[in-house]
Amino acid sequence: MTRTAPAPAGPAARVAAADWPGVAAELDAHGCALTPPLLDPDACRAVAALYDEAELFRKTVDMARHRFGSGQYRYFGHDLPRPVAELRAALYPRLLPIARDWAARLGRPAPWPDDLGEWLDSCDRAGQARSSQILLRYESGDWNALHRDLFGELVFPLQVVIGLDVQGEDYTGGEFLLVEQRPRAQSRGTVTVLPQGHGLVFTTRDRPVRSARGWSAAPVRHGVSTVRSGLRRSLGLVFHNAA
Template sequence: MNDTKPPTGPLERRVDDNDWVELADELHAYGNALTRRLLTPEECRQIAGLYDEIARFRTTVDMARHRFGSGQYRYFSHDLPAPVRELREAFYPCLLPIARDWADKLGRPAPWPASLGEWLEMCHEAGQDRSAQILLRYGPGDWNALHRDVFGDMLFPLQVVIGLDAPGEDFTGGEFLMTEQRPRAQSRGSSTTLPQGHGLVFTTRDRPVATKRGWSNAPMRHGVSTVRSGRRHTLGLVFHDAA
């Protein structure tokens, strides 16, 4: 998926043009999957540049203060910038069949309607009415502890992070990390270098894995390894709102 062809056209088409059968297979196998390039370097710089426009965000989180790691991130307000809103709306219908399939395998309810707007209304009615879209900034020595972005009972099982800087040029280190707690076995880890403009779809909380007794849930967590040099920005797309 690490193609070099410059993306063109509406963001909805760029997301839809991915091979979603292949991505679903990777998600089933590993709990994460890298998309094609979705954004140009200039588009990435424009989104990363929003970080300093404080009025766009509802809050800023200092990770060291909360013992989440080191670095900083900001939650957008509900008045999302156009590319952030368009990317989120484009991903939801592509991820929905995977989410429903996982729920079926695990014998869980699949409450997600066809429309992202309808789903967010359900979140708000349940008391989860704060925007959870994140812009993150890491500098040298910064890292993100392994965690899950679960903000209440209303949960979408997949989310997306998009790289806004070029690894090896703008920063070194800062790999995306995932751990999977395997049934009756030790945990398994993976790391992914996130190319600029590409998205990584990954598991929010857990995913189904086949066992001799049928489908079982494998709890998963994600984080970021230590940034060794430079500055790393990423955009986090979450498909449920926060309490």
């Protein structure tokens, strides 16, 4: 009897299969957390190839020109390619309980509804009506300065970056950097190699850390170390719109 191999899981199924309690625990411990592969290698190559389809994007940013580092990235328009739209829609409800838990610890409001579309409508009404989904491209010598992706008053506290190439084969260097300012302490740095297809969940602005007075908000910035050789591409998923 011939058995048919199961079809590869799509992005939504891969998101659903991840260990989200484990992701939440990693975020609490380290400020970032890797997921299992959310895109297979073929899907990674297909998403990376979208960079050359200029009509998909609303804006291209030359990082050196703006002193953001070196390299280039493009913001998608609202008509997102299917895998990008599927990933964002599938990730939002998984990240929402973590976001609400963090807000409760810090005594902050949690304005994020269950439905991503409702939240994005709120962004639109607040004047944040532009897509913030990003495709990033780094060549040898490129890097990304430490920053935070804050585009207006409305902010979702978590975002995801997905590696589209293989470190050590397609490029060297280019590690993901996270720098956290601990309350009344020196900054703490975390370096992560971003495996192809895996997502890295990290905070957009700050995160709760224990202090002598209970919970404090630790500001966090992120960036990318210098790419030593090759080509490094990644997909950035942000869950609030840009002004």
